[in-house]
Amino acid sequence: MRTLEVAGEKCIGCRACSSICAPLHISLTDVGNRRTIAFPASCEEDCDLCLRACPTGAIAFGAGPGKPLTLEFELIPCSKCGKPFATREEMAFVLPKVSKVLGGEPDWKGLCPECRREESASRLRVAI
Known part of the structure; x- marks a missing residue:
């Protein structure tokens, strides 16, 4: 074993x-x-x-x-809805890597997956 x-x-x-x-x-x-x-x-x-x-x-x-x-x-809580969604350690690990790829901090920093989807959908609706 x-x-x-x-x-x-x-x-x-x-x-x-x-x-x-x-x-x-x-x-x-x-x-x-x-x-x-x-x-x-x-x-x-x-x-x-x-x-x-x-x-x-x-x-x-x-x-x-x-x-x-x-x-x-x-x-940590979502900055929009307040729902707890990720650990501080997880965000500290992921954000620098994503920021490096994107060339800056992501606009979804601090948002839970549901609020990220809503924000993305809102931006798409405005763009279309």
Whole structure:
């Protein structure tokens, strides 16, 4: 059995691992403005999708006894609707990379996915 080794200091709470884990060994729960990610001590599956999906390299596999790990993150609110939607760590990781590609800060900075879609649709309606 493989041990799931998670470097908690590298995890940004982005949902990549829990979203791609087909057997749902990695669980993510958002309650209010808190996100909790629970990692099992080991994984019997013969895949490495969570390891490959992790943008920060926080996940590795090892041998031997492992320990389950639970991480908690504060969710930041959408600047338009107030709904909690992303961790501070996730935004701090993503925004510089997106800004570099776009040549400046994205206009959707601070918006939840729903408000981003609404803003994009509004701009399209005005442009058409």
